């Protein structure tokens with residue numbers, strides 16, 4: 513999981529790094545010639561009609577694990593997936609979805625038609641496009657905000673989950689500013705992703721058991737409870753609630769103004 517994430521991150525960073533040196537000189541091209549898709553080294557623009565059809569398939573079948581708008585929940589954020597970024601017309605996404613990753617917790621979806629798989633791929637590409645468009649502007653202005661304003665924003669919105677002397681101590685020394693910005697905007701897929709997904713299973717008699725998922729597919733769910741005891745049930749016989757660790761971050765994603773993001777970055781880079 514970690515190596516896959518790292519590969520995706522490197523890919524995105526490599527795409528950024530290339531664009532970072534336009535022939536006319538650094539910074540000259542803001543909002544200029546290159547489109548966001550060139551900027552990210554992405555393929556053809558998504559087809560809006562296909563993406564809208566794909567959304568209707570994604571919501572009931574995939575959002576449960578990959579999160580609303582594919583931004584990650586118990587399963588990886590697909591907006592930053594190397595597989596999705598390399599795909600153009602569903603040639604990589606289609607087979608991955610049809611076969612699934614049954615040993616890693618993603619069921620196969622053998623019943624989608626090729627056209628449906630292509631629509632799902634377009635939906636994912638549209639999500640990449642939407643996130644990338646916010647990224648363009650930020651990338652070129654990454655440390656221009658106000659650190660004191662960022663600190664105030666942090667104290668109001670982040671302190672309930674993070675500490676600058678605990679988990680985020682020296683975060684400014686661990687990442688380059690633009691990577692750091694990516695980390696707080698889209699942390700999904702980092703440490704403790706799908707492999708240690710917490711879950712609460714409610715049995716038909718109303719008893720609830722909390723623990724960590726071992727395996728989940730179309731038919732069965734297995735987990736280890738807090739005492740370390742292994743359980744397994746047919747999936748349709750129990751109610752499953754996954755803990756959404758990154759819910760806080762997805763809520764913030766819709767809330768940040770561009771100024772908030774710049775200010776936060778300016779503050780976090782001071783945490784050396």
Ligand code: HEC
Nearest residue numbers: 573574577587593594595608609613616617618621632706
């Ligand atoms: C039960 C949870 C679950 C469901 C439902 C699910 N996935 Fe997944 N998916 C996963 C997990 C876990 C992985 C990561 C597998 C791994 O670690 O290699 C994954 C991986 C993927 C990948 C590959 C990402 C990469 O970078 O390698 C794609 C693409 C994907 N899923 C798309 C979908 C789509 C589209 C749907 C709905 C049709 C879907 N998934 C439904 C759990 C799920």
Ligand code: HEC
Nearest residue numbers: 669670673674695696699702703704757758760761764776
């Ligand atoms: C509701 C809880 C919650 C809130 C609120 C929250 N975060 Fe997070 N944050 C998390 C979780 C969970 C992770 C994933 C940690 C992991 O992967 O182990 C995370 C990851 C991160 C990371 C990546 C850390 C790393 O080492 O790569 C950064 C940076 C971060 N958050 C910054 C912020 C900032 C800045 C805010 C406020 C604007 C914020 N977070 C608000 C829960 C939260």
